[in-house]
Amino acid sequence: MPNAKCEKCNLLLDDILVKDKHYNRFIKLMKERVVKFAGFPCNITPGIRHNEIVLDNSWICLNNICDGVLYYQPFTPSPKKYKFSLDMI
Ligand SMILES: [Zn+2]
Numbered sequence: 001m002p003n004a005k006c007e008k009c010n011l012l013l014d015d016i017l018v019k020d021k022h023y024n025r026f027i028k029l030m031k032e033r034v035v036k037f038a039g040f041p042c043n044i045t046p047g048i049r050h051n052e053i054v055l056d057n058s059w060i061c062l063n064n065i066c067d068g069v070l071y072y073q074p075f076t077p078s079p080k081k082y083k084f085s086l087d088m089i
Helices: 020-033
Strands: 003-006 034-037 040-044 070-073
Touching: 020 034
Parallel strands: none
Antiparallel strands: 003 070, 034 040
16 A cells, blocks of 8 residues: 555556556656645645556557546555555655
């Protein structure tokens, strides 16, 4: 734990972060947008959207591009492939 989930397509990070470039982009966006209170991350604003991680030219079908926002899921098991925790931001 934790994980993050797309509000629109309900995919978790394991399915959203398919390649290293997606993971690197995700971490970079979090670092740029995190709002900290007393040194602890308390919000990511604006929210990171699915199509900011998987850019438009990577979608197999352009009609399926998802622009849902990813929400933090504190009680969902961690992604298997890519490490994710608030300590990283
Ligand atoms: Zn999505």
